Amino acid sequence: MNRPRVICHMASTVNGKILTADWGDKEAVKTFSGFYEKCHESYKSQAWMCGRVTMEKDFSHGEKPVLTQPAASIPRQPFIADKNATTFAVAIDTKGKLGWKNNRIGGDHIIEVLTEAVSDAYLFYLQQKGISYIFAGKEKADFALALQQLAELFNIRTLMLEGGGYVNGSLLNEGLIDEISLLLLPVADSTPHSITVFELSDYLPKKSATHLQLASVQQLEQGVLWLKYQVK
Numbered sequence: 001m002n003r004p005r006v007i008c009h010m011a012s013t014v015n016g017k018i019l020t021a022d023w024g025d026k027e028a029v030k031t032f033s034g035f036y037e038k039c040h041e042s043y044k045s046q047a048w049m050c051g052r053v054t055m056e057k058d059f060s061h062g063e064k065p066v067l068t069q070p071a072a073s074i075p076r077q078p079f080i081a082d083k084n085a086t087t088f089a090v091a092i093d094t095k096g097k098l099g100w101k102n103n104r105i106g107g108d109h110i111i112e113v114l115t116e117a118v119s120d121a122y123l124f125y126l127q128q129k130g131i132s133y134i135f136a137g138k139e140k141a142d143f144a145l146a147l148q149q150l151a152e153l154f155n156i157r158t159l160m161l162e163g164g165g166y167v168n169g170s171l172l173n174e175g176l177i178d179e180i181s182l183l184l185l186p187v188a189d190s191t192p193h194s195i196t197v198f199e200l201s202d203y204l205p206k207k208s209a210t211h212l213q214l215a216s217v218q219q220l221e222q223g224v225l226w227l228k229y230q231v232k
């Protein structure tokens with residue numbers, strides 16, 4: 001299958017937790033975020049991808065879409081809003097919930113990954129905002145199909161998969177991750193039921209665990225370890 005190389009890039013505590021809000025010490029968290037961004041940049045990718053929850057919390061900041069009904073129904077075909085864009089922010093938003101102020105995050109053009117079950121009004125909203133979209137399945141997310149379209153329609157060759165835990169776990173479970181880039185932070189967090197790097201919803205069939213090959217270990221400042229693994 002033609003698809004981008006997928007690198008799951010995350011920062012976690014020593015016990016795999018990823019929710020920075022539970023970690024206190026805001027200064028330390030800011031320093032860790034700086035490491036996270038720097039390591040991201042070292043990959044020279046064309047795109048990064050996050051789940052709906054991460055996008056809403058960290059990037060769209062809870063913006064709600066204002067929906068109006070289009071005059072005619074809209075065909076379930078990919079919509080490429082900016083043919084000149086070369087870098088992309090990809091949102092897994094299968095039900096069409098995210099609202100956006102404009103069609104960019106930083107300099108990256110937004111692509112929404114939807115299912116065909118979303119409303120015409122939401123598609124119309126994205127078209128009005130100049131946001132690209134693709135369909136990955138009729139009702140359930142088909143991530144292999146999404147990746148194929150990201151490669152073929154947008155020429156994305158390397159994609160950084162950047163959380164949260166549920167999106168990471170879904171792609172891992174489908175065997176769609178090629179490399180893991182993990183910043184292991186000097187933090188231990190016993191918050192009950194908080195999300196880890198890889199989670200899977202109960203309704204999805206769980207496949208066996210993924211075995212990895214350690215590719216490199218780098219000690220950064222402040223006791224942070226940067227671990228890189230290839231998927232076997």
Ligand SMILES: NC(=O)c1ccc[n+]([C@@H]2O[C@H](COP(=O)([O-])OP(=O)(O)OC[C@H]3O[C@@H](n4cnc5c(N)ncnc54)[C@H](OP(=O)(O)O)[C@@H]3O)[C@@H](O)[C@H]2O)c1
Binds near residue numbers: 057164168195
């Ligand atoms: N430490 C780090 O490096 C790091 C990195 C990124 C994010 N985070 C944190 O992670 C937290 C969010 O993580 P999260 O796991 O709760 O959320 P998430 O993975 O960002 O988003 C989950 C949502 O994505 C959609 N989704 C995920 N898997 C799907 C599937 N198989 N099929 C269809 N839709 C799917 C669903 O959206 P719907 O509910 O709309 O169906 C689901 O609720 C945030 O607090 C964020 O700050 C941390």
